[in-house]
Amino acid sequence: MDKTTDVRVADDRCDTSDSRYSRFWYQHTDTFVxxxxxxxxxLAAGSFLRPxxxxxxxxxxxxKGGTVSRGGLGKARPDSSGGSSGS
Incomplete structure (x- = not known):
């Protein structure tokens, strides 16, 4: 997210050294949009601290926003890391 405007930016913006952009973490639920x-x-639904x-x-x-599908049994997502239990 852009910390000066509190709006979501493209994921790759957070991969730069520009301190204006930061990763923002949400706890995933089936109904979260x-x-x-x-x-x-x-901001009340997440944190700048990595879980x-x-x-x-x-x-x-x-x-475009919306929900994110969880991986199915035996399926790993390529964008995941860490942890051993569901979130």
Whole structure:
């Protein structure tokens, strides 16, 4: 997200050294709707601190917003790292 405007930006913007952009983490639920690029981020629903437990996905929220499908039994997502239990 863009920390000066609190809006979501494209994932690759957070891969730069520009301190204006930062990764923002949400706890995933089946009913949570992620903001589209350019839409305000729900700050009360997440954190700038990377989760230390559970499964962590740092890519994959749709550019137009919406929900994110969870992986099925025996399927791993290529954008995940860490954790051993569901989030």
């Amino acid at each position: 992620y903001p589209a690029i350019g839409v305000a981020v729900a 230390t437990s559970g499964d962590v996905f740092d890519r994959g929220a749709p550019d």
